[in-house]
Amino acid sequence: MEASLAISSRQQDLVRALRQQLPAHCILYDEEDTRPYECDGLAAYRQLPMVVTLPENESQVISIINICREKQVAIVPRGAGTGLSGGAMPIADGLVLSTAKLNKIIKIDAYARTAVVQPGVRNLAISEAVSAHGLYYAPDPSSQIACTIGGNVAENSGGVHCLKYGLTVHNVMAVRAITMEGEVIELGGGALDAPGLDLLAVFIGSEGMLGVVTEVTVKLIPKPQTARVIMASFDDVVKGGNAVASVIAAGIIPAGLEMMDKTSSRMVEPFVQAGYDTDAEAILLCESDGTIEEVEEEIARMSAVLEQAGATALAVSNSEAERLRFWSGRKNAFPAAGRISPDYYCMDGTIPRKHMAQVLIGITAMEEKYGLRCANVFHAGDGNLHPLILFDANKEGEFHRAEEFGAEILELCVKVGGTITGEHGVGIEKINSMCVQFSSEEITAFLDLKRAFDPDALLNPDKAIPTLHRCAEYGRMHVKRGSLKFPDLPRF
Numbered sequence: 001m002e003a004s005l006a007i008s009s010r011q012q013d014l015v016r017a018l019r020q021q022l023p024a025h026c027i028l029y030d031e032e033d034t035r036p037y038e039c040d041g042l043a044a045y046r047q048l049p050m051v052v053t054l055p056e057n058e059s060q061v062i063s064i065i066n067i068c069r070e071k072q073v074a075i076v077p078r079g080a081g082t083g084l085s086g087g088a089m090p091i092a093d094g095l096v097l098s099t100a101k102l103n104k105i106i107k108i109d110a111y112a113r114t115a116v117v118q119p120g121v122r123n124l125a126i127s128e129a130v131s132a133h134g135l136y137y138a139p140d141p142s143s144q145i146a147c148t149i150g151g152n153v154a155e156n157s158g159g160v161h162c163l164k165y166g167l168t169v170h171n172v173m174a175v176r177a178i179t180m181e182g183e184v185i186e187l188g189g190g191a192l193d194a195p196g197l198d199l200l201a202v203f204i205g206s207e208g209m210l211g212v213v214t215e216v217t218v219k220l221i222p223k224p225q226t227a228r229v230i231m232a233s234f235d236d237v238v239k240g241g242n243a244v245a246s247v248i249a250a251g252i253i254p255a256g257l258e259m260m261d262k263t264s265s266r267m268v269e270p271f272v273q274a275g276y277d278t279d280a281e282a283i284l285l286c287e288s289d290g291t292i293e294e295v296e297e298e299i300a301r302m303s304a305v306l307e308q309a310g311a312t313a314l315a316v317s318n319s320e321a322e323r324l325r326f327w328s329g330r331k332n333a334f335p336a337a338g339r340i341s342p343d344y345y346c347m348d349g350t351i352p353r354k355h356m357a358q359v360l361i362g363i364t365a366m367e368e369k370y371g372l373r374c375a376n377v378f379h380a381g382d383g384n385l386h387p388l389i390l391f392d393a394n395k396e397g398e399f400h401r402a403e404e405f406g407a408e409i410l411e412l413c414v415k416v417g418g419t420i421t422g423e424h425g426v427g428i429e430k431i432n433s434m435c436v437q438f439s440s441e442e443i444t445a446f447l448d449l450k451r452a453f454d455p456d457a458l459l460n461p462d463k464a465i466p467t468l469h470r471c472a473e474y475g476r477m478h479v480k481r482g483s484l485k486f487p488d489l490p491r492f
Helices: 002-019 031-037 058-071 123-133 149-155 199-203 237-249 262-272 292-308 320-331 333-339 353-370 398-415 440-453 468-477
Strands: 051-053 075-078 095-098 105-109 114-117 172-178 184-188 212-219 226-234 256-261 282-290 313-316 343-346 373-379 384-391
Touching (some): 002 051, 002 058, 031 051, 031 095, 058 095, 058 172, 058 212, 075 149, 105 123, 114 123, 123 149, 149 212, 172 199, 184 199, 226 237, 226 292, 226 320, 237 256, 237 282, 237 292, 237 353, 256 262, 256 320, 262 320, 262 333, 262 373, 282 292, 282 320, 292 313, 320 333, 333 343, 333 373, 343 398, 353 373, 384 398, 440 468
Parallel strands (some): 051 095, 075 095
Antiparallel strands (some): 114 212, 172 184, 172 212, 226 282, 226 313, 256 282, 256 373, 373 384
16 A cells, blocks of 8 residues: 555656646556556566656657656656567556657658658658658568557567568668757768767667667668569478578578468468468468569579479469568468467577577477477578467466477577577567576676666666576576576575
């Protein structure tokens, strides 16, 4: 009761201060209004925030930050809430700063091939706005119809075409942001390089822990003259995994190279009628784009490599409509999981391509170990895995088993030389898994960087960087070969 009253008093004090700087409609604090902000796309973890703000301009963002700094209130920046790692999950006595109303496209420069946008602009809206100039924005997460560029910057999002065109970090030229000190900083610039330390690369992917984005300059690229995609079927997932490595080894960099196993294909096909081979143990989607001549040549080369790698069937799109239909299944893999399972837990790890078959075999063994099914969807070209662990939260213990299943997948990724995330971020979902990958010295360096930007740890605290004590606790829970990951840390 005392804690509840304290939060209520703190909430009232914060709301009074915010009302002096923001219009009333930009401040939410009643439970029915804040409930939609209790989680992001990782709905298994929820927490009602104390207050939600929806600033409409940069000066209001600065005011919110200054008020929160003075009152020592933690801030969780939030984009569209499509993130899958809990990076935007609120803090009970904290404030959610939503950038949803900062949704203007400020400037399009077709000659320089750049666009300056506010963080609340949807990913797909950028391409739609510049389409008349024959340009588009390359990173294309599956949620691109809804996710915003600010959230993409926070998570360093990718998409099905990231193999050829890169992640957010490769397509953002500059970021304007507000630090927890209320200072406006500009990182990067209009040229290919900027003087001083490359803090832009540090900021992109920092999950809202270093500053609040208010403006982003993105790079635009010309739309290719044409694009075609091959759907290759395999009677064995190991052959499919090896085929991915064979394509890259042949010196081919497809515009997109994705893999789905039979479970994924069978859950997607009734949902979107993409034309998938549901009898195949695995299918690859291999896209080529460029001039008509370039595409014809590359499609022929990829077809030859895939056949040699053991493909049992090849289907090549013959129209733009068919190409989009092939991709629609991959883009809708996550929502389609709801057709065959009450719940799913989407993992995100990255491995060297040469170990793809090994990891697939490992995941199959884990299905038996945990008694849960797993549908595998991969950005296969760059080794980014998205296993969908299927479970029923209404059955006691199933979500806990799904969490342990996911953690073991990430441990396997690290074991073969990969990482615990590719594009979904760490958030709260993978914070323990950081202890598997990084040493105490590395985590100390991460914390030092965080303090340089945010000395009081008020921006998205307790996300992405685990404390050393937490890693010691996790090490005791997961003892490897009789030794702890961090033997030098206090054991309490």
